[in-house]
Amino acid sequence: MATQSPFSMLEGLFQNLPSALTPPAWAIEESHRRVVLLLNHVLQQEPQAMERLARQKGCVIHTQWREFTFRVQATPAGLLDLAGADAKPDLTLTITEDSPFVIAQAVMQGGKPSVRIEGDVQLAAEVNWLADHVRWDVEEDLSKILGDAPAHMLMQTCRTMGQALQQFVGKRGAASSESSGKAP
Structure with a gap:
């Protein structure tokens, strides 16, 4: 049973936004x-x-x-x-x-x-x-503001979240390819 991604609903909403929301x-x-x-x-x-x-x-x-x-x-x-x-x-x-x-x-x-x-x-x-x-080099710029250790910890957290997001995106891409009958 195929389920619809919440991203497709968001994408449809994004594409249908009126042009009246254009910033000045x-x-x-x-x-x-x-x-x-x-x-x-x-x-x-x-x-x-x-x-x-x-x-x-x-x-x-x-x-x-x-x-x-x-x-x-x-x-x-x-x-x-x-x-x-x-x-x-x-x-x-x-x-x-x-x-x-x-x-x-x-x-x-x-x-x-x-x-x-x-x-x-x-x-x-x-x-x-x-x-x-x-x-x-975001970490270098952050270290000038926060210090070396906090900047490194913040960037490590961001990298971990990015890797998790990449894995999620990779799985979504593979699942949509399988459901459409295409090879990944």
Whole structure:
């Protein structure tokens, strides 16, 4: 007997949310600024990443998922800045999967979401390198605030929870593959 996942109900609810719940433009812009600050913080910890981005100075990267867009520009310092709405993108990355749950499942299994790439091939290669090689050392940043031992304990707890979630997602994926008659 097949049972329906609670995630499918949540996904249906998420997809049917009215567009009236769109946040105001100032809130979107401020959240984009915060994301750029975080990305730059992570980039500053990897000199090779900054060198690669500096070579792409002035290039605009436009990322889109459903109606959500994010546009940044590489600076001469090898960091990112918000690009103007009228800036012509050199590279457009469109996440083709509509379901946030499928995207989360792919990420939890160590993969990347499906992306349609249009534009500058060299810039796309640099962005791919950044995605593959740059990682945020959250534990190091937390240790500056909490101290080494509490930061390590907190991150160990998060890793344990992440592994449990990965196992759950893996089992769900295998169960749905079996129920649809496909091999995992």
